[in-house]
Amino acid sequence: MLFDAGRGAVDGIYSARVRPQDVTAIFLTHLHNDHIEGLPTLWMTPWFLLGRQTKLRVWGPPGTRAMVEGMRQMYAHDLEQRSNTVLKREYLDVTVQEITxxxxxxxxxxxxxxxxxxxxxxxxxxxxxxxxxxxxxxxxxxxxxxxxxxxxxxxxxxxxxxxxxxxxxxxxxxxxxxxxxxxxxxxxxxxxxxxxxxxxxxxxxxxxxxxxxxxxxxxxxxxxxxxxxxxxxxxxxxxxxxxxxxxxxxxxAQSRRTLPDLDGPGAVFARPVH
Ligand SMILES: [Zn+2]
Structure with missing residues (x-):
């Protein structure tokens, strides 16, 4: 679970020794840019680099659905052309719940x-x-x-x-x-x-x-x-x-240089929440 997705969200998740592909439930407080501009990277990069096979779920205020639609427009090229039998397009579906x-x-x-x-x-x-x-x-x-x-x-x-x-x-x-x-x-x-x-x-x-x-x-x-x-x-x-x-x-936070690789034998994975 992630609360807001500002710039560098994926880097921060990785540095925290959580696998980015396991972060699939995202709760947005509001739609100011500094709280959402990490969302496209979290949506797209764990899909094509880390093999995420779970679609994102996003909770946010009214307006979130239109914002996510805009994000999909921005990445229309990848949506249309980058998916294949392994990187399935359906994993890029996003379930949006506009909250009260x-x-x-x-x-x-x-x-x-x-x-x-x-x-x-x-x-x-x-x-x-x-x-x-x-x-x-x-x-x-x-x-x-x-x-x-x-x-x-x-x-x-x-x-x-x-x-x-x-x-x-x-x-x-x-x-x-x-x-x-x-x-x-x-x-x-x-x-x-x-x-x-x-x-x-x-x-x-x-x-x-x-x-x-x-x-x-x-x-x-x-x-x-x-x-x-x-x-x-x-x-x-x-x-x-x-x-x-x-x-x-x-x-x-630990220094990055001292951290094990996420996929290495010494890796400490957070328990995924689906
Ligand atoms: Zn704000």
């Missing part, structure tokens, strides 16, 4: 619930809550704070929130006001985390202007603390792996 609020997926003990959120020029937009057994994760997607997120995050083990902030000067100038209006300020995230009280809060989709590097991260974290959240909190990093169980384990 509520349960959108329930398979193998995993339940996915779509949460309507507010993202201004990205609407209609959704967050997602995953429940598996006794554990759960809330993803805000791109969104500002809303009652729907405060409600959906109740009881979640992990809450993963977007965040956006600028330096004092930049915020005062109004230069990024339209961006800040559609995303989560650190102070709003503090309210989300303090209300839902997760075992771990994580920032992802981190938008920073004039707040470079670790010092900038520190300002975002300290604004969140000052606004009243004192529980566990991490900045998300590319390749970070969070295991949610009786304990919550966080592992950082």
């Amino acid at each position: 609020a509520g349960r959108v997926y329930s398979e193998g003990g995993i339940i996915v619930t779509a949460v309507p959120v507010e993202h201004h020029d990205g609407n209609p937009a959704f967050g997602y809550r995953l429940d598996a057994g006794a554990h759960s994760v809330l993803l805000t997607g791109d969104a500002t704070l809303s009652d729907s997120l405060l409600t959906a995050g109740k009881g979640a083990d992990v809450v993963i929130s977007n965040v956006a902030a600028g330096s004092e000067n930049i915020e005062r100038s109004g230069a990024i006001a339209p961006v800040l209006a559609k995303l989560m300020l650190p102070e709003q995230a503090a309210r989300l985390f303090a209300t839902t009280r997760p075992r771990l809060a994580v920032f992802s989709h981190i938008v920073k202007k004039g707040l470079p590097g670790a010092a900038g991260d520190g300002i975002i974290l300290s604004r969140t603390r000052k606004a009243g959240y004192s529980g566990p909190l991490r900045m998300g990093m590319d390749g970070m792996k969070i295991t949610v169980g009786d304990a919550i384990r966080i592992e950082h």
Whole structure:
């Protein structure tokens, strides 16, 4: 299962030691380009390079069907000419489900619930809550704070929130006001985390202007603390792996040079989810 498919999605999946051909259930939060532009590669490359024989299933907001149709138009050449008796064209079929609020997926003990959120020029937009057994994760997607997120995050083990902030000067100038209006300020995230009280809060989709590097991260974290959240909190990093169980384990990405080949004897495969 993949939640949003931004640029480099296939590379990220591969680096995470998950076989790209096993990632066939994709849930989109909204249709902004930075959340969908990895989809064509995920659709096409595991098919012709890695022998995927399962068609993709895509869940997304209204408009997703037209977007997928447009993607198929863009790749019409390959659709028409590249398939053969091994690389079958039917494996490029895509099942699209345009979602509304509520349960959108329930398979193998995993339940996915779509949460309507507010993202201004990205609407209609959704967050997602995953429940598996006794554990759960809330993803805000791109969104500002809303009652729907405060409600959906109740009881979640992990809450993963977007965040956006600028330096004092930049915020005062109004230069990024339209961006800040559609995303989560650190102070709003503090309210989300303090209300839902997760075992771990994580920032992802981190938008920073004039707040470079670790010092900038520190300002975002300290604004969140000052606004009243004192529980566990991490900045998300590319390749970070969070295991949610009786304990919550966080592992950082390994260097690519130390990773085994995916098809080699030392490969560690994630369990495929179909
Ligand atoms: Zn967006």
